[in-house]
Amino acid sequence: MPKMKLGDVAIEFKDKCNGNGAGLPSVGLEHLVPGEVRLSNWEDNAQNTFTKLFKKGHILFGRRRAYQKKASVAEFEGKCSGDITVIEAKEGVINKDLLPFIIQNDEFFDFAVSKSAGSLSPRVKWSHLKEYEFALPDREEQDKLAELLWAIEENIEAYNKLISYTDELIIAQFIEIFGNPVELIGNYEFKDVLEDQTRLGTKIKKGDYKLQGKYPIIDQSQEFISGYIDNDDGVYEDAPAIIFGDHTRYLKLVKEPFYLGADGVKLLKVIDDEIDTEYMYYYLMLSHIPDTGYNRHFKYVKELKFLKPSKQKQEQFVNIVKQAEASKEMVQKLLKDLKDTKKAIIKKYFG
Incomplete structure (x- = not known):
């Protein structure tokens, strides 16, 4: 060609x-x-x-x-x-x-x-x-490729909607069990329930990201995993932990050992034994953190007030999340296969 x-x-x-x-x-x-x-x-x-x-x-x-x-x-x-x-x-x-x-x-x-x-x-x-x-490729091949790639894209969009619906269900269950954090007044400050452990994570420069590897690299972008690395020295192992994008406000709950992306990442660890990390992640997701553009937002997280519900209620919520995540995992696998297929087609014909 x-x-x-x-x-x-x-x-x-x-x-x-x-x-x-x-x-x-x-x-x-x-x-x-x-x-x-x-x-x-x-x-x-x-x-x-x-x-x-x-x-x-x-x-x-x-x-x-x-x-x-x-x-x-x-x-x-x-x-x-x-x-x-x-x-x-x-x-x-x-x-x-x-x-x-x-x-x-x-x-x-x-x-x-x-x-x-x-x-x-x-x-x-x-x-x-x-x-x-x-x-x-020639025009006839272009027409076939366009039709195929858009068909794949429409399926990707459908799977993404399913994942969004699952997330909305989890959030609705959180509000039903605990109430909406935006409307509630918590009794606990940031320092009582969370610790900024960014200093304990190792930051990896963008140029050192790999497509595959032993450990995921978690940064502040929308994608959950932004790259991989194989080094054992410096991996953060005290999972689960919560990642907060200081510029983007994206939140991620990481349940396996990982490395940090280089810029604008905050690594948060629950330090209260009576608070489940899954509960805390969704509490932060629903809390009001103002959007001030591409500026620092972590100061607003540190100003939040937190609630500490009973262990029984937290366990009830975590069980709901586990069931929803199991369904989501199946959809995400199908989604990954579709994205990999799309990338392979693009590489084959345009690479």
């Missing part, structure tokens, strides 16, 4: 909104979900200074911190942040339904990261992105 450059099949769409774009849905970097092909988050009637226009079928690529792997197809017209590159397929050159999978793949993101400039907020320009090379 012939090699093509991204600039041969796509352009950067640079149109601006008429006026201030009032009434158009807004998409910021925070709305792009890592690994998500179809855009699912946006904000209506937002007050912002966004002027960059996008249309239905355009790909919104997060050019800041490209390692977050944010690139999704819009299904409506709107406006977006200047930290998003709007990409449009050239008419008649490529099946436009195939382009999202050429962009939403690991090799492209690795290329984007390698061309990014800046230390705190690295960004990549279209002038570099358009030089990305990939193999492109």
